[in-house]
Amino acid sequence: ELSTIYDIAFNGFLELKKFDNHFSKYESLFGKSSTRYNREVKTKKENEKLDGLIKEFLVLLSPYFLMKPAQKALEFLIRRYNIHFYNVDDFIYCILPYH
Numbered sequence: 001e002l003s004t005i006y007d008i009a010f011n012g013f014l015e016l017k018k019f020d021n022h023f024s025k026y027e028s029l030f031g032k033s034s035t036r037y038n039r040e041v042k043t044k045k046e047n048e049k050l051d052g053l054i055k056e057f058l059v060l061l062s063p064y065f066l067m068k069p070a071q072k073a074l075e076f077l078i079r080r081y082n083i084h085f086y087n088v089d090d091f092i093y094c095i096l097p098y099h
Helices: 002-019 021-030 032-036 044-064 068-081 088-098
Strands: none
Touching (some): 002 021, 002 044, 002 068, 021 032, 021 044, 021 068, 044 068, 044 088
16 A cells, blocks of 8 residues: 555655755655655646656665665655656666666
8 A cells, every 4th residue: 555655665765864864855755745646647847847856866865775765765756656667767877886
């Protein structure tokens, strides 16, 4: 269920902020309202803004990729924002150093 995934992801996000406070900038990706976000009904401009935010987050996340908090956050981004479909290049860039 999405609410359970959200709780786990938010916990991961809080853990990531302990490692690097720069993650705080991306709180909107993990805010409670994100559970109702549907990018398919957003405008092109709104999605471009979201894509930029996701790209920045994934760049910052990359060094932490193998850690559980990062995996928790990624699971939510995949399920909520479909980054595996809309942000393929940025997602690959995030995990490429670990391939």
